[in-house]
Amino acid sequence: xTTRAWMPTTLLVGxxxxxxxxxxxxxxTAVKPPKSDPLRLMxxxxxxxxxxxLEVEGSFTVECQxxxxxxxxxxxxxxxxxxxxxxxxxxxxxxxxxxxxxxGIGGVRKGFEVPFRGLTIGDFDTRFTIxxxxxxxxxxxxxxxxxxxxxxxxxxxxxxxxxxxLISAVINYPARTLYLRTxxxxxxxxxxxxxxxxxxxxxxxxxxxxxxxxxxxEFKDRRLHLTDGTKQYTFGLHVIPEGNHCRLYFFDPEKELxxxxxxxxxxxxxVSGDKLTVCLCLxxxxxxxxxxxPDDFKAGADSGHLLLEFQRExxxxxxxxxxxxxxxxxxxxxxxxxxxxxxxxxxxxxVECKCGTETVRLLVDTGAQVPTMDTSLMKKLGLKPKxxxxxxxxxxxxxxxxxxxxxxxxxxxxxxxMTDAIPFAALDLTALxxxxxxxxxxxxxxxxxxxxxxxxTSAIMDYSxxxLYLRTxxxxxxxxxxxxxxxVSAxxxxxxxxxxxxxxVRxEFKDRRFHLTDGTTSYTFGLHIRxxxxxxxxxxxxxxxxxxxxxxxxxxxLxxVSGDKLTVCLCLxxxxxxxxxxxPDDFKxxxxxxxxxxxxxxEK
Numbered sequence: 001x002t003t004r005a006w007m008p009t010t011l012l013v014g015x016x017x018x019x020x021x022x023x024x025x026x027x028x029t030a031v032k033p034p035k036s037d038p039l040r041l042m043x044x045x046x047x048x049x050x051x052x053x054l055e056v057e058g059s060f061t062v063e064c065q066x067x068x069x070x071x072x073x074x075x076x077x078x079x080x081x082x083x084x085x086x087x088x089x090x091x092x093x094x095x096x097x098x099x100x101x102x103x104g105i106g107g108v109r110k111g112f113e114v115p116f117r118g119l120t121i122g123d124f125d126t127r128f129t130i131x132x133x134x135x136x137x138x139x140x141x142x143x144x145x146x147x148x149x150x151x152x153x154x155x156x157x158x159x160x161x162x163x164x165x166l167i168s169a170v171i172n173y174p175a176r177t178l179y180l181r182t183x184x185x186x187x188x189x190x191x192x193x194x195x196x197x198x199x200x201x202x203x204x205x206x207x208x209x210x211x212x213x214x215x216x217x218e219f220k221d222r223r224l225h226l227t228d229g230t231k232q233y234t235f236g237l238h239v240i241p242e243g244n245h246c247r248l249y250f251f252d253p254e255k256e257l258x259x260x261x262x263x264x265x266x267x268x269x270x271v272s273g274d275k276l277t278v279c280l281c282l283x284x285x286x287x288x289x290x291x292x293x294p295d296d297f298k299a300g301a302d303s304g305h306l307l308l309e310f311q312r313e314x315x316x317x318x319x320x321x322x323x324x325x326x327x328x329x330x331x332x333x334x335x336x337x338x339x340x341x342x343x344x345x346x347x348x349x350x351v352e353c354k355c356g357t358e359t360v361r362l363l364v365d366t367g368a369q370v371p372t373m374d375t376s377l378m379k380k381l382g383l384k385p386k387x388x389x390x391x392x393x394x395x396x397x398x399x400x401x402x403x404x405x406x407x408x409x410x411x412x413x414x415x416x417x418m419t420d421a422i423p424f425a426a427l428d429l430t431a432l433x434x435x436x437x438x439x440x441x442x443x444x445x446x447x448x449x450x451x452x453x454x455x456x457t458s459a460i461m462d463y464s465x466x467x468l469y470l471r472t473x474x475x476x477x478x479x480x481x482x483x484x485x486x487x488v489s490a491x492x493x494x495x496x497x498x499x500x501x502x503x504x505v506r507x508e509f510k511d512r513r514f515h516l517t518d519g520t521t522s523y524t525f526g527l528h529i530r531x532x533x534x535x536x537x538x539x540x541x542x543x544x545x546x547x548x549x550x551x552x553x554x555x556x557x558l559x560x561v562s563g564d565k566l567t568v569c570l571c572l573x574x575x576x577x578x579x580x581x582x583x584p585d586d587f588k589x590x591x592x593x594x595x596x597x598x599x600x601x602x603e604k
Contacts, residue, residue: 028055047185051122053176058369065120071156078365079160085140103435111138131261168464183239195310204301245270274312334475338411354409360446368450378426400427413470420551473529485600494591564602
């Protein structure tokens with residue numbers, strides 16, 4: 001069998017490329033995970049809200065609500081901003097703010113600031129996060145024209161990286177679920193409870209602490225309660241993380257869900273174990289320096305600021321055991337943890353990868369339907385173009401080329417264990433890199449880690465921990481199939497084959513290889529695996545050739561497993577199959593196909 005790239009070659013929308021003009025596929029909704037799924041249980045217990053994702057031809061969209069208007073947003077970690085289509089902005093009657101420039105693969109496109117209140121993402125109400133959602137307005141007609149030509153649902157906007165980072169998003173590819181949590185929800189386990197002041201300053205003077213009646217602070221019912229002498233304050237609370245501290249915004253808690261919300265005061269907070277420090281401006285009218293919101297932990301003269309240090313009040317009772325970390329749960333399932341690149345001011349998710357001897361930087365981009373590399377990297381790696389392509393993005397439409405990359409390692413996840421070649425879109429990423437270098441002072445990127453590869457590796461992205469978790473289909477399946485199996489029935493080219501009870505067909509998965517014994521014939525293959533809904537596609541090769549520059553598949557088939565029952569449909573001799581039918585596409589062995597269908601039971 002000739003070698004071929006068998007990662008899905010799909011279309012690229014948002015910040016990416018269009019590889020073909022195939023007809024639209026059926027949308028795939030969120031996979032309902034088992035009730036005992038440890039990751040889901042952990043996240044829901046930690047205050048996350050689960051939002052289903054809809055997958056259509058290589059991208060995720062999520063249903064949102066703005067007022068009474070239902071809209072569809074593209075989930076795009078490669079976009080710095082959240083964007084509303086100009087047509088939706090006009091329909092909602094939203095007011096435009098300052099003009100802004102937005103860079104995409106096609107260059108820079110002009111848009112406008114468009115703050116508004118009342119965005120709901122699934123069951124997640126953003127009014128519990130911030131008083132206004134800060135979106136940009138942009139014309140998405142190029143992207144929607146591409147969607148319409150393929151009979152796919154239009155998009156009304158983009159959920160970008162800045163918002164996903166704010167709400168500590170977790171993106172679960174295999175479950176097609178987006179988990180969201182307010183910044184206050186992320187901070188709450190550290191601050192909830194009562195605190196007693198140990199020292200402080202106010203308006204440039206020492207704030208004396210009465211040991212018999214010290215100031216007390218309590219975080220309860222999502223509110224901040226402060227008692228300082230005869231003064232008592234109760235505020236609703238919004239939180240914005242900023243480096244090693246959080247910015248606080250206070251409001252009347254009875255008005256949190258009102259049509260308009262105004263912040264009455266604010267401050268900053270930092271916490272470390274049993275020590276907590278706040279710098280507050282409780283009455284902005286008392287600030288003579290124009291600093292209603294403190295920028296540092298100082299309470300200088302005429303500032304109107306109050307600086308207080310607290311210790312956690314001792315409470316009787318046993319400490320609550322810490323939950324098992326997400327990483328520990330996922331590593332048990334065969335996942336590899338890949339930390340995102342940590343650089344000062346990085347607003348995106350970037351991972352370092354290996355292409356042969358080259359170290360490359362890929363921006364993790366769920367809006368890119370396929371992996372994408374800069375044309376300069378294509379030339380550096382000596383890759384030959386396969387086909388011409390068209391890319392559609394925020395900046396417009398650009399042309400590019402399709403290339404096949406033979407080897408890619410993302411952290412400890414080696415793609416050579418899952419495919420012979422990965423289709424990439426080769427595009428000129430100069431416009432994106434200009435923004436990264438000039439605006440964010442970052443090193444240029446070499447490409448985008450797109451949806452098709454993230455899906456194939458069952459990706460899970462944890463914004464809070466800044467970790468990407470990947471698992472090859474091989475690791476996902478291996479725990480279910482490893483060991484010995486005995487055939488209980490078989491068909492070959494439409495004919496039933498009675499099993500020999502004394503010498504039945506045997507199958508063994510051992511040492512990352514496929515071993516099949518059928519009478520006097522034995523096969524041993526290395527195997528690549530791709531998941532397709534409820535089944536797996538298998539591609540077989542000589543295991544000695546796995547790490548060679550060129551890899552040729554010798555046979556292939558399909559597999560499905562359920563407990564102690566395993567079914568395969570194989571084409572072990574492609575020369576017997578019709579041209580273009582070397583891989584079975586269903587569990588049927590018709591006459592003249594060269595296919596074998598076998599059912600196995602796990603050997604006791």
